[in-house]
Amino acid sequence: MKNNVNNWKLVLFAILISIFSGCGEMLDDPTIDKKTGEDINFLIVDFNFFTTRVNYKLVDVSDNSLVTSPAKIWFTGANSNDVVNFAGEKNETYTTSQGSMELTFDPNVPVSASSPLEITVHVEVAGYQDFSQGIQINSEGKKTFELLLTKESSGNDDVLTGTEDDDSFVFSIAGMMKSAAVEQSYAISYKITKSDVLKFKDYYGQLIFLNEAEMMEAYNNDPEHFLLMTVKKYNQHPLTIDRLLVDGTSQMVSFQKLETGTILDLSLGGRKVTNLNGGVITQSGTYTGQPQPDVFGFAAFNTDAWEILGTTINHSTLNSKYTLSSASLEVLCATGASIKFASNAISSFSIDADFYDENEDLIITKNFKGDFPETFILENVPANSATAVFRTNNPAFKTIPSLAIETLCSGTYEVDVEAADGYEEYQIALKALCSDNKSVAVAPTYSGEVRIVNSGDPWQGVDMKGGIVNILAKPDQEYEMRLLWNDEYETTTFSTKFDSNGDYINTTGLDITTEVMDDGRTRIKVEHVFKQSICDDMGW
Secondary structure, three states: OHHHHHHHHHHHHHHHHHHOHHHHHHHHHOOOOOOOEEEEOOOOOHHHHEEHHHHHEEEEOOOEEOOOOOOEEEEOOOOOOHEOOOOOOOOEEEOOOOOOEEEOOOOOOOOOOOOOOOEEEEEEEEEEEOEEEEEEEEEOOOEEEEEOOOEOOOOOOEEEEEEEOOOOEEEEEEOOOOOOOOOOOOEEEEEEHHHHHOOOOOOOOOOOOOHHHHHHHHHHHHHHHHHEEEEEOOOOOEEEEEEEOOEEEEEEEEEEEEEEEEEEEEEEEOOEEEEEEOOOOOEEEEOOOOOOOOOOEEEEEEOOOOEEEEEEEEEEOEEEEEEEEEEEEEOOOEEEEEEEEEEEOOOEEEEEEEOOOOOOOOOEEEEEEOOOOOEEEEEEEEOOOOEEEEEOOOOEEEOOOEEEEOOOOOOOOEEEEOOOOOOEEEEEEEEEEEEEEEEEOOOOOOEEEEOOOOOOOOOOOEEEEEEEEEEEEEEEEEEEEEEEOEEEEEEEEOOEEEOOOOOOOOOOOOOEEEEEEOOOOEEEEEEEEOOOOHHOOOOO
C-alpha cells in the first residue's frame, strides 16, 4: 500500500506541474492572484483520484441522532485491505468521536456491478450494542451509510416468571412487567429444565437447592415469585440491506432484526443466581404473522455475514445476548432506478431520503451528495414500489415533495429542489495552509458542512472540489464551515456581509477576500491554517 501511495503522489505532482504551466487555466483558477497574474505557491490536493469516497455515519437507532461517544471502527471482508484514509494509508482500526468518518478506497481497485467492493464494517461504542454490517458498493462515487446503533440501556425490561411444566419451568410475562405490550409478528419463549435449575449457584458459589424435593417445596410455597428472569429487549429496528449466509454462500439481502436483547438476571427462591454452573436457559422463537418470511430464526454475525442459528438456542451464561431476525431471499438489484436532482440554483447539496414500501415500512435510507444537476443510480435494492420521503434537515432548501417510485429496480425520476426563501448563491474558495509551512497549502476535494454561527440549525452538507464549493446562504450572516479530517473537525468562519461597494466586511481578522464572478455571484476566498498536521499526514 505504501508504494501505491507514493505512486499516487508522483502522478499527482506531475498533473499539478502541467496545470500550473498553462496560462489559460490560470485565469480561471481562484488560487491565482488576478491582479498581478502571479502564481500563488501552493499545492492543490485533488482527492478526485480517489474515485469512491464513503462517509460512515454512526446513528442512534432510537432518535436518528449522531453517536458522538468515542467509537472504534474496523473492516473485514474481501476488500477490507483496500480501505484507506485520504493520505492513502490503511489502518487496522479507525477512531472517531464525531459520529462520522469519511474514508476511501485504493483507486487502483476497479468497482462495478460485476466486480463490486465488498466489505464488512464493525463498530464498538461504550454503552451501545456491538455492531456489524455487510456493505456492497457497485459503482464509483460518493456514498453514505448510516450505521444504526442500539443503546444497551434502551428498550424495555421485562420480568418473566417460571411455572412448572412437567420436567421443566417455562416462562410467561409476569404481572410486574415494566414494558407495555407491543404488537409483533413473532413470539419468544424460555424454558429451563428442573435438572438445570439444580445446577445454579448463588453469589457465594453455593448450590441454591440440593435436590428436587427441596426445590419443589420452595416452588409450591410461592410459585409466583419462585423463578424470576429479567430480559432487556429492543424491537424497533428498521429493515436494512445486509449480508447473510445462505446455504454456505453469503449474499446481500433485505434483513430485519426483529428483536435484540440481553438476559440480565435470574433469581431462584429469592436468591440471585450468579453462575449457571453448566445449566442452560433455552430460548425459542416462533413467527406468528403472515406471510411467513423466507428466513427466520436467531442470528449471529459470523466474521463477515449473518448466520441463522435456528429457532431454538441455549444460553449458558447470564448477560447473554440474542438477535431474532428474518430475511427475504428475493434477489436484490445491483443497480436500480435513476434519480436526477435538479435546481434553478447553482449549489452543492446533500439530501437524505427514506424509502418506504406500501405498508409504510422503511426499506432503505439513501444520501445523495453532489452539485445540481446530478444523477444517482440506486444500488442493492429490492424490486418494490416505494415512496421516497426527503428529510427536512437542510435549511437551504424548501421542503421537497415525496417521490412515488413504481419500482426501485428501474425507471428514471427527477427531483426539483428549490432554494429556501431568503437564501442566495455564493461560491467559497478555500485555501488550507499547512501550519508549519504556510507556503504550502491544500485545496481539498472533500465533504464539508456549513451553517450560521450559533444558529443551532442543522449542518448543511456540501461537496467541495479542489477547494471550491457552491453554496446557498443567507445574506448578512456569519457562517461557520467545517471539514472532518481524521477524527477532528477543521472549522473556519466567513461572512456574507458586504459594504455598499460590495466589499467584504472583515470582523474576524481572518484572511478573507471577495470578488464578483462573471455570473454575478460573489466568490468568498478563505485562507485557513490547519491546526492538524494535514501536510505531515499527506507525507510532505
